[in-house]
Amino acid sequence: MIIGLEQQSIIDAILSGILVRTSALMVALATSDGRPVALAGRHDGVNAAGICALAAAELAASQELARIIDDQDSCQAILREGQRYNLLIYDVGRSLVLLVVAPRAQTIGWVRVVVRDAVDELNKIASRFRDWVPAEARRAPPPSQASIGEALDDIWVEGDVH
Amino acid sequence: MYINYARRELILKIVYYGPALSGKTTNLVQIHRHVDPSHRSELLSLKTTEDRTLYFDFLELRLGKIVGLNPRVQLYTVPGQPHYEATRRLVLRGADGVVFVADSQLQRMKDNLESWIAMRNHLGSYGIQFPGLPHVVQLNKRDLLGIVSPNLFRRALGLDLDEPVVEAVATNGTGVQAPLRSILEEVVSRLRQELAA
Numbered sequence: 368m369i370i371g372l373e374q375q376s377i378i379d380a381i382l383s384g385i386l387v388r389t390s391a392l393m394v395a396l397a398t399s400d401g402r403p404v405a406l407a408g409r410h411d412g413v414n415a416a417g418i419c420a421l422a423a424a425e426l427a428a429s430q431e432l433a434r435i436i437d438d439q440d441s442c443q444a445i446l447r448e449g450q451r452y453n454l455l456i457y458d459v460g461r462s463l464v465l466l467v468v469a470p471r472a473q474t475i476g477w478v479r480v481v482v483r484d485a486v487d488e489l490n491k492i493a494s495r496f497r498d499w500v501p502a503e504a505r506r507a508p509p510p511s512q513a514s515i516g517e518a519l520d521d522i523w524v525e526g527d528v529h
Numbered sequence: 530m531y532i533n534y535a536r537r538e539l540i541l542k543i544v545y546y547g548p549a550l551s552g553k554t555t556n557l558v559q560i561h562r563h564v565d566p567s568h569r570s571e572l573l574s575l576k577t578t579e580d581r582t583l584y585f586d587f588l589e590l591r592l593g594k595i596v597g598l599n600p601r602v603q604l605y606t607v608p609g610q611p612h613y614e615a616t617r618r619l620v621l622r623g624a625d626g627v628v629f630v631a632d633s634q635l636q637r638m639k640d641n642l643e644s645w646i647a648m649r650n651h652l653g654s655y656g657i658q659f660p661g662l663p664h665v666v667q668l669n670k671r672d673l674l675g676i677v678s679p680n681l682f683r684r685a686l687g688l689d690l691d692e693p694v695v696e697a698v699a700t701n702g703t704g705v706q707a708p709l710r711s712i713l714e715e716v717v718s719r720l721r722q723e724l725a726a
Binding site: 368369370371372374375376398399400401402403404414416417420421424427428431510511512513514515516518519520521522523524525526527 | 530531532533534535536539540542562563564565568569570571573584585587589590591592593595596598600601603605615616619620622623624706709710713714717718721
């Protein structure tokens, strides 16, 4: 998946909309294999990569359960009701995962309505840009083999860093 | 493959796969130990009460900027115990490359082979024909007695000479960086080919 400037600005606007309408603490969009695409809300000091990996894994496990009980066409969403926050994880067109951390005080029904609207919008974006390579990709090729190896050497410390 | 040009990020997913107790988690623990904390996340582990991997271990490395992109490398392990087959398949989803961690002991060859075949089948279920996915084999536990030679291991798994096999003792960090470096180079090479096509 390749995200260009245009897609990112649309996605950021959708996530900001969820944040405002639901008073969510945090909203995250990840690929279905757990790579962060966009984050909104309070996420400083948060292991965002870990959160996205876990949200994608949670949804993947749920989808696998649905497959085993032959219920694959049901709405692919997970709700975790916590003491302070409710956590909603939604499937977006099988390629993306949307995570919303909403305060428990916010009505869950309202959060669901807002998130479902956002999922519809994100679905349209995802299908519109599927298999599309933005101009930026042609202008800036990815790193070479040698440079990625050297970049790993640069952060590798012989001996224990602790 | 995932590139975000707005955030200038290239995010690669590498999965450490292999039979139970072959040293997959130990690899991530050693990588965590040897990488500057400002360039990595905390090691995230979902474990059983017996301290065995339940779902996966996860570690993200943040490499320095290269040609304007900030590469992030997401490392996952799979749970090795036989009854977690469905979980292993899920973790493999979307992998850009695989490090197969094998146990060098002769008595574990059957487990290595079964795990290798299962991995290929899982990748096949995602439409990935295995030789086409970048991979490196790490022959771990070289410090133990009763181990197989790399040549015998290659023959047992049907590996070609150009498929990299790295000998390792992951518990002391030997042979941990080399397969990671090798798989990253393979993955980036493949990525460049895909974008050029």
